[in-house]
Every structure is written in C-alpha cells, then in structure tokens.
Amino acid sequence: MTGPDAVFPRADALAKAVGAERYSADVTPPGCLWAGVRRAGVAHALITGLDVAAARATPGVVAVLTRRDVPGTNRQGIVHKDQPVLCGERVRHRGDPVALVLAESREALALALSRIDAAFSPLPGVFEPAAALDRDAPYVHPEHPDGNLLAYGLVEKGDAPTALADCAVTVSGEYHTPMQDHVFLELPNGTARLTPAGVLDMVVSTQAPFRDRFEIAHALGLNPWTIRVRAPYLGGGFGGKDGATVQCLLALAALNAGGRWVKMVWDREETFLAGYKRHAAVMRVTLGADADGTLRALTGSLLFDAGPYAHLSGEIMALALEHAGGPYRIPHTRLEGSCAYTNNPVGGAFRGFGVLQSSFAIERLMDALATRLGRDPAGLRLQNALGRGEPNAIGVTPEPGAGAAECLTAVLAHPAWTERAAWKRQAPPFTRRGVGVTCMQNAMGYGRGLPDAAAAKLELTKQGTFRIYNSVPDMGQGNASAFVTMAAQALHQSPEAFALIQPDTRHCLPAGSSSASRTTFTFGNALLGACRAMEAKLRARAALALLCDDPARLILSPGLVTDPATGAAVPLARLGALLPRDDRLCVDQFVMAVVENPPDTGRQFKLGFPHRFYSHGACLCAVEVDELTGRVRLGRCVVSVACGRVLSLEGVTQQVQGAAAQGIGLALFEDPALENGCMGAGDLSRYLIPTALDLPDIDCLIVADDEPTGPLGLRGMGEVGIHGPGPAIAQALFDAAGLHVTRLPVTPEDLLSALGGPE
Amino acid sequence: MIGAVYCPTSLEALWPLLADGAHVLAGGTDLLVAKRGPASCAVALLEGIGELAGISEGDGLIRLGAMASHATLARHPLVRQHLAVLALALETLGSPPIRAMGTLGGNIATASPAGDTLPALLALNARLELASAKGRRVVPLADFLLGPGRTALAAGEIIAAVVVAPPAPAALQHFEKIGRRDALAIAVASLAAVIATDAAGTVTEARLAVGSLAPTARRLPAAEAALTGQRLNRESLTRAAAAIREAVSPMTDVRASAAYRRQAAGNLLLRLTPQP
Structure with a gap:
C-alpha cells in the first residue's frame, strides 16, 4: 500500500496522545539546580551598576554569574556573532540578559532574581527601522561599520526602471507585515551538566543540535567536540528554536554547577520578552503591466526590523527578495532590501522566513492591478503564472513541477469558489461576505553557499528490528514519522519494526537544522541511501545462511529474507543475532542540489541564495464581516498544495492546516502592540492566537506533482501554507467590505471605519 | 505563590481563617494568576462549604x-x-x-x-x-x-x-460580547438587555447594561428611558444607541481604542433591530 491514499499512523501519535513522550521540558533529574536570568527591562541603556550581593546571599543560591564570568567571546549568533550571552556594558533591548542565577529550587531562584540590583543609564532608543537608518539615529552597535544598516541586498533582472516607464498601467503600494511570536507550546528549555569526563551533556528543545555545539563553543570558549546535545521531540519550534535560546546560558550555568544537573525553563512572558520574532517589514513596491494584464516590471524596496542582533536577518531578507515577484512571470525586476538594527525584540527565523512578508506585498499588488484593470484577481494570476521552464523574478529557472496555475485551478474548482455567489447572497443580517483567492510559493532548502546536508544511520538490531538514528529534530511537523514510513517501504517491513532514536550528537550522524522545509527531503534521501545499503547487506548476509549464490533473487518481506527458488527463509532476528554490531549498521549521506548557473544578482548574499526547488499552493479564504462590530470571521479556508508526491496525506494535511492557522493568526489576531521596544501584548491574555473556535475547517487539496530527486518523489512543504491567508483574507475583505488592506493584522476597527458604521 | 492551603467545611470554620489573613479561593482562575509572584499567600478554599x-x-x-x-x-x-x-x-x-x-x-x-x-x-x-x-x-x-x-x-x-427575580417569561433577554476572538477573550465591549413589552409591542421596561465601557459594568438609564414606551424599531433603537454612546466612558488599551468601543457600544443595541 503506497501513495497518498495510504494511511500511516504517525509514529509519534500514541506516545504523545497518552502523555508518555518525554520532551526536553519533561527532563528534570532529581536534585537538579535551576537556572534563570535577570533581564534588562529597558530597551537601550548602559549598565552602570550590577549589585548581586543580595542575590548571592539568598538561601539556596549556588552562584550568580555576570559578564565577567563568561569565558570565550561572549558572542552568540548562527552566522553573525553579535549577541552577548550576558551583557556587560550595554543592553540593546528589553530582553537582554545581565545576570545568571543558579539555585537549589525555583523559589530560591525567583527570589534571588528579584534581589539583583541593576542600574542603567538610559540611551536614546531607536524603534522604527526607517528612522534607524537616518544619519543621526542613535547606534545600536556603535562599532558596526554601517551604523544601523545590518544588511543590504539588491536583486535585479532586465531593466525594470525603463520597462516600468513604458507600462500601460502601474500600481504602487506600501505594505506592512507585523512582528510575530511563534507561540510554540513547549517553552524554550533545557537541562545540562558537566560530566566527570569533561563533557557538557545537554538535553535541549532545539531545532539545530549539531550546530548548537559550535554556537555554544564559540560563545564560551569551549571545544565543540566536548559538547553533546540531545534533541527530543519538540513541542513546537516554527523557527524560534533555530539559534540559541537557552543553550549558551544553560551551558554557562552547567560549567558553574560543580557537575550537577542544571535546568533552565523560560516562562511564557520571558519568551515573549526575549525570544526571537518574525521580522516586521515595510515594503514599498510598484508593479507595471500591459493593458491586457501581462506583467512587465516590478520595482521596490523592502525594509526589515532586525531588532538589536543579526540572527539570520540578512538571509531572511534575501529570501524575501528572492520571492518578491511571487510565482509570476515578470521580465524586469529591481528590488532592494535593507535590515535595520533597532532596540525592538530580536528578529529571527520563523516559518515562511522572509517569504511571508514579500508574498503579502506582491499578492496585494496583483489585487491592486486587477482592480485597476477591472479584472478578476484569479484570472489575472492565471494569465501571469510562471510556467515550467520559465525564469522567476530573479532569473532562476526552478526545477520543473506543478506550479501556481495548477494550484489555483484546483482551488477555483472547489465549491467554496464555484458557489460563492449564492453563499454571499445568503449572508445573515448585519453580515457581509467576501471571498479571496491568492497564490503562494516557498523555496526548499538552504540555497547556494551553504551545503544542505544530512547523514543517516540505520541499524539492524540483534532482535531483527531496525533503529533509525534521526539527525533532524521533529518539532511536531512529522518528519520522524515520515522517516519510519520511508524506511518501512524501502525495506518492505512493517512500520512497527522501526524504532526512532531522536537527534543526539553522540549517536546520530551530523545534519543541518530542522528548518527551510528541508528535513524530510534531505534526511529522507540520506535515509533511503542507508536503506538501500541495508537491503543489499541483508540479501548478502542472508545468502550465506540460505546457501544462495545469487543474492539479488532474495526477497525481503516483513521479518524475513526469502529465497523464492527454494522457499527457504531466514528471519531478520537470526541475522541480527549473527552479525556483529559494525555489520548491523548502514550509513549514507545526501547534499541537496543547488542552482547551477546562478544569475549575477544578489551579490551581497553569500549564504542561502538562490534556490532551486519550490513548492507552490493557492489559498481561498471566505470571510464574514459583522457590520455592527467589524468582527471578521473566517467562514471557509481552502488550501491547495503542490509538493511533489505525497508520502502521507495526513502529514501534508496537518502541515497545511497548521501553517494556514498560523497565517490566519498573523492576518486577523496577532498584534504585538509594540511601543518603544516593549510588546504591549507580552502574554497570552493579550497576544491572541486563534483558538479552535476561531478557525474554520481548512480543506487541503493535493495537486498532482512529482519531484524526481526527492525521497519517494516528495518535496518539502512545511512552510508554504502560511503565505496564503494574509493576502487571501485581504482580498476577501475588499470583496466583502471594500476595505483596502495594506497592513496586517486587520482589526475590527479597520473594518468598522471602512463600513462607515450604520450611523 | 500559594503557601498554606485550608479547606474549611463550614462558614464557622472559614471566619477565623479569614481573620488570620487567608485569601478566599473560589475557583482560583483569577487568584492563581494574580499570585504567581515569589510572595507566599495563604488561601482558604470555599469548595468544601456545601x-x-x-x-x-x-x-x-x-x-x-x-x-x-x-x-x-x-x-x-x-x-x-x-x-x-x-x-x-x-x-x-x-x-x-x-x-x-x-x-x-x-x-x-x-x-x-x-x-x-x-x-x-x-x-x-x-x-x-x-x-x-x-x-x-x-x-x-x-x-x-x-x-x-x-x-x-x-x-x-x-x-x-x-x-x-426572573423576568417575565415573554421578556426579551439578549447578551452580546465583542471579543478579539471567540474563546478566551476579554470583552472589548458587551451589552446585556432585558426588555419587557406589552401585547402591543410597546416597551414597558428596558434594562440595559454594558461591560468594558466604564470603570465598572454599569446600567444605562438614559438609553433605557429612550426605549421605554416605544416600540422596538430602527428609530427607537438608534436613539437609545446614541444614548449609550453618550453614557459610556471607555478607555483605549491593547484590545481596542476608546472611539471604537464607543461606536460599537451603540451598535450592539442595533442588533435588536427587527428584520423584515
């Protein structure tokens, strides 16, 4: 049984449903110490005094550490190392850490943290990215050579300014997308100890256990090979655990704990304060077309609010520029991007990684163009959808596959679209209904300049079952379960014959992070290689037991290797018992292919630009607007997706639904209320994510597709679904209420104003 | 932080605990959030008092x-x-x-x-x-x-x-809350109405109250007066809605602006407009 109709129960479902799965947060060794951080609480200031005597004297306190206790560079960051582990002289946002406390209990920890007396001399803050780039703006990093300009990039194709001047029609807009918190269920946390052998042994809720070792080692002056990181299943990550959260602080604590276990758990408010966020962005863009709607040129500039530290801001902006033309055929483009340092919360990785921001802008421009030309927005998109073999907005021809046109066509055949006129007519009193349909795309993998690699290890156990050594954390997206399905198919075994070892730098082979819609593709390919090696091995070893001189004719079946010529069979359990451990292991590795002849543009981007593989989709949102309150309810949501062949329909559907829900949150609910670097919505009573009652059923339509280089024909699709709801809801709100949405999230107040109120 | 926890089974047993400074804990949904800090707080549960x-x-x-x-x-x-x-x-x-x-x-x-x-x-x-x-x-x-x-x-x-005292069985009872989502939402504005009418459809008594629009939830006497003696129709409700907007004193916070709240407060009453 294969293909999208097959039902594979998720390998993680039962253990999670009964509460048996042990997340990092569940690891609390008896007698462990508790570590916590005192945070600045001011957005930009010099530290003028730090009195920790009272904290140190608090009963139950083991140590209070400050900048002076940090060995190494004291600088963390995935690529660009500009974020202090503990701040010594200056704090650059309200969540910056100034002191680390280790205590025997959480109560003693809380008391000691409250007794740290930190004195600050406030510095002028900079909270608007545009203002940050003014010549006379206060600098977030006075030593940075480009002032507050963290990163700049330009992508260009053809001659956009000239082409734009010749266009029959142009539309322009300034579009804003907000900062967004990941709101993963499992808070940033970990447990660590220094073993007698000098190994720093850590269990962390992390998306990048292998890379964490280097980030910690750099920051604290350690040898990365003395650090072991284990990454159990995560209770959500979405990019927010890609890059150090607790890691460096926890490692520093463990170095000062006398060999005892130390646990650190941020609470929800601390996570809002100190965790990474999706970058707020402002995009000024102009789209030009012929009178018949044929797109000609796109120009514009994108400005990202990086907060005070680089994280992957430049790389995120690069992806935004790469996707700024959408899945459309645009011959001439010129787009600039900038990232500004500010004293706002730290911008970082988030599902949709820059793509979400520029997707909103291009989709809004397409709607503006449709309005200008009196065209149906869906028809205009179909007319301009990028076909197979055509270069995209930066001049790369992506790998062929089903694209925006196929995805859009699938959604347009859904009753939510074909029966929309009747649905709108049946609106109850005080209710206006509208429907919007937009396209989406998201590249897969790291892109050029950074090997998107994974190595897989597969073990035949002595009992004749298998052990998969997973190297890319499963943060809930289901990759670990997909690996079981893949290996079971490849080796003709039942899924129950496979156990998963979750990422552990001691026992698993290195791989990149769980990110970039890459995990199932890259590790899956490596795993299938290991499965092929295992199959060959099992045949060859079984041939010995079966006295068969032609191993190729042997057949693998659940628990057995059989010789069809004689009918004789050898159980895998017997092979497992016979073989020494070295002979029971198979390994392989895979590196994702990159664009072979990249266009000469985006020269500023050394890492992660451009991309070769794309998944596509389309999204329909049907909204109901209450005329009296301006409240928006999403009546229907339909998402189509083209992501190669489908290994698990359930898995793809769950990713589409989860991504769409997160996109809906960004569009209608999640308002950080940022003011002077402070999140007005700094807890879950004010930062609202949609609940089950706020979400409609989300229909997922699979578009026939194939990716020949993918494991079993699949491509990654964990991110693409997040891009649809923002622009589709915006289009639907114009249909329902005539509101021109340029800024997310849309508030009831926006709608009440647009409707003019019944008075 | 919750410290000592007492579970009296009678009011007589409760009073000395309160005299000693214990906080009353009913369902705890507010208190347990409010008392998360390091300071210890003794509580007396009411759940044992049948x-x-x-x-x-x-x-x-x-x-x-x-x-x-x-x-x-x-x-x-x-x-x-x-x-x-x-x-x-x-x-x-x-x-x-x-x-x-x-x-x-x-x-x-x-x-x-x-x-x-x-x-x-x-x-x-x-x-x-x-x-x-x-x-x-x-x-x-x-x-x-x-x-x-x-x-x-x-x-x-x-x-x-x-x-x-239960309203007359025929009285109209209405409640609507504007929240920023459909569950776990603090009211941006809310309106409760209990309106009694006579056989001819004339309002004999209107009781209107709002939440999140003033320092306390409150009644709206002027809006009630605007409805009393009238039939419930677009004109009377519009006049009463104006009286609601006049009477409320909303504030701006992370959930909504005062101007939105004032507008929406009146609009909530218009929900009662008879439909053709």
Whole structure:
C-alpha cells in the first residue's frame, strides 16, 4: 500500500496522545539546580551598576554569574556573532540578559532574581527601522561599520526602471507585515551538566543540535567536540528554536554547577520578552503591466526590523527578495532590501522566513492591478503564472513541477469558489461576505553557499528490528514519522519494526537544522541511501545462511529474507543475532542540489541564495464581516498544495492546516502592540492566537506533482501554507467590505471605519 | 505563590481563617494568576462549604450559590429557562476549563470592568447575599461594584449567593460580547438587555447594561428611558444607541481604542433591530 491514499499512523501519535513522550521540558533529574536570568527591562541603556550581593546571599543560591564570568567571546549568533550571552556594558533591548542565577529550587531562584540590583543609564532608543537608518539615529552597535544598516541586498533582472516607464498601467503600494511570536507550546528549555569526563551533556528543545555545539563553543570558549546535545521531540519550534535560546546560558550555568544537573525553563512572558520574532517589514513596491494584464516590471524596496542582533536577518531578507515577484512571470525586476538594527525584540527565523512578508506585498499588488484593470484577481494570476521552464523574478529557472496555475485551478474548482455567489447572497443580517483567492510559493532548502546536508544511520538490531538514528529534530511537523514510513517501504517491513532514536550528537550522524522545509527531503534521501545499503547487506548476509549464490533473487518481506527458488527463509532476528554490531549498521549521506548557473544578482548574499526547488499552493479564504462590530470571521479556508508526491496525506494535511492557522493568526489576531521596544501584548491574555473556535475547517487539496530527486518523489512543504491567508483574507475583505488592506493584522476597527458604521 | 492551603467545611470554620489573613479561593482562575509572584499567600478554599454551591428557586426568586461554577450555571434548567441573558453571558466566558473552575461569586468579587456575568446580572437587577462572622446582608450588585477590582465587600466578608427575580417569561433577554476572538477573550465591549413589552409591542421596561465601557459594568438609564414606551424599531433603537454612546466612558488599551468601543457600544443595541 503506497501513495497518498495510504494511511500511516504517525509514529509519534500514541506516545504523545497518552502523555508518555518525554520532551526536553519533561527532563528534570532529581536534585537538579535551576537556572534563570535577570533581564534588562529597558530597551537601550548602559549598565552602570550590577549589585548581586543580595542575590548571592539568598538561601539556596549556588552562584550568580555576570559578564565577567563568561569565558570565550561572549558572542552568540548562527552566522553573525553579535549577541552577548550576558551583557556587560550595554543592553540593546528589553530582553537582554545581565545576570545568571543558579539555585537549589525555583523559589530560591525567583527570589534571588528579584534581589539583583541593576542600574542603567538610559540611551536614546531607536524603534522604527526607517528612522534607524537616518544619519543621526542613535547606534545600536556603535562599532558596526554601517551604523544601523545590518544588511543590504539588491536583486535585479532586465531593466525594470525603463520597462516600468513604458507600462500601460502601474500600481504602487506600501505594505506592512507585523512582528510575530511563534507561540510554540513547549517553552524554550533545557537541562545540562558537566560530566566527570569533561563533557557538557545537554538535553535541549532545539531545532539545530549539531550546530548548537559550535554556537555554544564559540560563545564560551569551549571545544565543540566536548559538547553533546540531545534533541527530543519538540513541542513546537516554527523557527524560534533555530539559534540559541537557552543553550549558551544553560551551558554557562552547567560549567558553574560543580557537575550537577542544571535546568533552565523560560516562562511564557520571558519568551515573549526575549525570544526571537518574525521580522516586521515595510515594503514599498510598484508593479507595471500591459493593458491586457501581462506583467512587465516590478520595482521596490523592502525594509526589515532586525531588532538589536543579526540572527539570520540578512538571509531572511534575501529570501524575501528572492520571492518578491511571487510565482509570476515578470521580465524586469529591481528590488532592494535593507535590515535595520533597532532596540525592538530580536528578529529571527520563523516559518515562511522572509517569504511571508514579500508574498503579502506582491499578492496585494496583483489585487491592486486587477482592480485597476477591472479584472478578476484569479484570472489575472492565471494569465501571469510562471510556467515550467520559465525564469522567476530573479532569473532562476526552478526545477520543473506543478506550479501556481495548477494550484489555483484546483482551488477555483472547489465549491467554496464555484458557489460563492449564492453563499454571499445568503449572508445573515448585519453580515457581509467576501471571498479571496491568492497564490503562494516557498523555496526548499538552504540555497547556494551553504551545503544542505544530512547523514543517516540505520541499524539492524540483534532482535531483527531496525533503529533509525534521526539527525533532524521533529518539532511536531512529522518528519520522524515520515522517516519510519520511508524506511518501512524501502525495506518492505512493517512500520512497527522501526524504532526512532531522536537527534543526539553522540549517536546520530551530523545534519543541518530542522528548518527551510528541508528535513524530510534531505534526511529522507540520506535515509533511503542507508536503506538501500541495508537491503543489499541483508540479501548478502542472508545468502550465506540460505546457501544462495545469487543474492539479488532474495526477497525481503516483513521479518524475513526469502529465497523464492527454494522457499527457504531466514528471519531478520537470526541475522541480527549473527552479525556483529559494525555489520548491523548502514550509513549514507545526501547534499541537496543547488542552482547551477546562478544569475549575477544578489551579490551581497553569500549564504542561502538562490534556490532551486519550490513548492507552490493557492489559498481561498471566505470571510464574514459583522457590520455592527467589524468582527471578521473566517467562514471557509481552502488550501491547495503542490509538493511533489505525497508520502502521507495526513502529514501534508496537518502541515497545511497548521501553517494556514498560523497565517490566519498573523492576518486577523496577532498584534504585538509594540511601543518603544516593549510588546504591549507580552502574554497570552493579550497576544491572541486563534483558538479552535476561531478557525474554520481548512480543506487541503493535493495537486498532482512529482519531484524526481526527492525521497519517494516528495518535496518539502512545511512552510508554504502560511503565505496564503494574509493576502487571501485581504482580498476577501475588499470583496466583502471594500476595505483596502495594506497592513496586517486587520482589526475590527479597520473594518468598522471602512463600513462607515450604520450611523 | 500559594503557601498554606485550608479547606474549611463550614462558614464557622472559614471566619477565623479569614481573620488570620487567608485569601478566599473560589475557583482560583483569577487568584492563581494574580499570585504567581515569589510572595507566599495563604488561601482558604470555599469548595468544601456545601451551602455556597446550591442553585434553588423559592418565593418567586432564584438563588444562585456563589460557588456554582460557570459551567454548572450555564447548563442549569433554572438559568436556561428564566435567566437566558446570564446563560448567554456564561457561554462566552473564558473557555471550557475556565468555566469548569471559575465561579459566579468569583467573577463578581474580581469586579473586572470586563467581567462577563456582570452586565447580565445588572440587567437582571441581581442582589448579592454577603456573609461574614457578623451575619448576612443583602446589597444590590449595582451598589457593590465600586471600581476596577473594587467592591463593597468588607474585610472578612464573602459573597454567599446571588438572588434574582426572573423576568417575565415573554421578556426579551439578549447578551452580546465583542471579543478579539471567540474563546478566551476579554470583552472589548458587551451589552446585556432585558426588555419587557406589552401585547402591543410597546416597551414597558428596558434594562440595559454594558461591560468594558466604564470603570465598572454599569446600567444605562438614559438609553433605557429612550426605549421605554416605544416600540422596538430602527428609530427607537438608534436613539437609545446614541444614548449609550453618550453614557459610556471607555478607555483605549491593547484590545481596542476608546472611539471604537464607543461606536460599537451603540451598535450592539442595533442588533435588536427587527428584520423584515
């Protein structure tokens, strides 16, 4: 049984449903110490005094550490190392850490943290990215050579300014997308100890256990090979655990704990304060077309609010520029991007990684163009959808596959679209209904300049079952379960014959992070290689037991290797018992292919630009607007997706639904209320994510597709679904209420104003 | 942080605990959030005192025990049949777990301007039965709510019950809350209405109350007067809506601006406009 109709129960479902799965947060060794951080609480200031005597004297306190206790560079960051582990002289946002406390209990920890007396001399803050780039703006990093300009990039194709001047029609807009918190269920946390052998042994809720070792080692002056990181299943990550959260602080604590276990758990408010966020962005863009709607040129500039530290801001902006033309055929483009340092919360990785921001802008421009030309927005998109073999907005021809046109066509055949006129007519009193349909795309993998690699290890156990050594954390997206399905198919075994070892730098082979819609593709390919090696091995070893001189004719079946010529069979359990451990292991590795002849543009981007593989989709949102309150309810949501062949329909559907829900949150609910670097919505009573009652059923339509280089024909699709709801809801709100949405999230107040109120 | 926990099984056992400074813990949905800090706080649970949880009818009055949970009240036949405005309000309160734990007395004692049951209880002319070591007294809810988090509750006193005279069976009972989402949402604005009409459709008595639009949930006498003696139609409701906007004193916060709240407050009444 294969293909999208097959039902594979998720390998993680039962253990999670009964509460048996042990997340990092569940690891609390008896007698462990508790570590916590005192945070600045001011957005930009010099530290003028730090009195920790009272904290140190608090009963139950083991140590209070400050900048002076940090060995190494004291600088963390995935690529660009500009974020202090503990701040010594200056704090650059309200969540910056100034002191680390280790205590025997959480109560003693809380008391000691409250007794740290930190004195600050406030510095002028900079909270608007545009203002940050003014010549006379206060600098977030006075030593940075480009002032507050963290990163700049330009992508260009053809001659956009000239082409734009010749266009029959142009539309322009300034579009804003907000900062967004990941709101993963499992808070940033970990447990660590220094073993007698000098190994720093850590269990962390992390998306990048292998890379964490280097980030910690750099920051604290350690040898990365003395650090072991284990990454159990995560209770959500979405990019927010890609890059150090607790890691460096926890490692520093463990170095000062006398060999005892130390646990650190941020609470929800601390996570809002100190965790990474999706970058707020402002995009000024102009789209030009012929009178018949044929797109000609796109120009514009994108400005990202990086907060005070680089994280992957430049790389995120690069992806935004790469996707700024959408899945459309645009011959001439010129787009600039900038990232500004500010004293706002730290911008970082988030599902949709820059793509979400520029997707909103291009989709809004397409709607503006449709309005200008009196065209149906869906028809205009179909007319301009990028076909197979055509270069995209930066001049790369992506790998062929089903694209925006196929995805859009699938959604347009859904009753939510074909029966929309009747649905709108049946609106109850005080209710206006509208429907919007937009396209989406998201590249897969790291892109050029950074090997998107994974190595897989597969073990035949002595009992004749298998052990998969997973190297890319499963943060809930289901990759670990997909690996079981893949290996079971490849080796003709039942899924129950496979156990998963979750990422552990001691026992698993290195791989990149769980990110970039890459995990199932890259590790899956490596795993299938290991499965092929295992199959060959099992045949060859079984041939010995079966006295068969032609191993190729042997057949693998659940628990057995059989010789069809004689009918004789050898159980895998017997092979497992016979073989020494070295002979029971198979390994392989895979590196994702990159664009072979990249266009000469985006020269500023050394890492992660451009991309070769794309998944596509389309999204329909049907909204109901209450005329009296301006409240928006999403009546229907339909998402189509083209992501190669489908290994698990359930898995793809769950990713589409989860991504769409997160996109809906960004569009209608999640308002950080940022003011002077402070999140007005700094807890879950004010930062609202949609609940089950706020979400409609989300229909997922699979578009026939194939990716020949993918494991079993699949491509990654964990991110693409997040891009649809923002622009589709915006289009639907114009249909329902005539509101021109340029800024997310849309508030009831926006709608009440647009409707003019019944008075 | 919760320190010592006491579980008295009678009011007589409760009074000395309160005298010693223990906090009253009913459902805990507010208190456990408020007391998360390092300071230790002793609490006396009310859940062991059976007489506080009953729901009963007698002498033409319905008596709702202060310890009745929102979920229990929302599905109780007396509430559903006679106090629909309260049932509607309870259905919008928090989420299933909060409705299972939170109590009517707790929602009143917290005295949030956004307390979901408060406009409904005001529109029902609810009275509170307060108990202490000194005995009992009855106070109208409207006199009990003094400000955000401030009530007429004396030291050592608890809310024992809410007493309501059920509206005439034919009276219109209506509640609507504007939240920023459909569950676990603090009210941006809410309106409760209990409107009695005669056989000709003329309003004989209108009781209107709002939440999240003033320092306390409050009644709206001018809007009530604008409806009384009128038929419920677009004109009368529009006039009353204007009176609501005039009467409220909303604030701007992370959930909504004052201007939006004022506009929406009036609009909520227009929901009652008869449809052709």
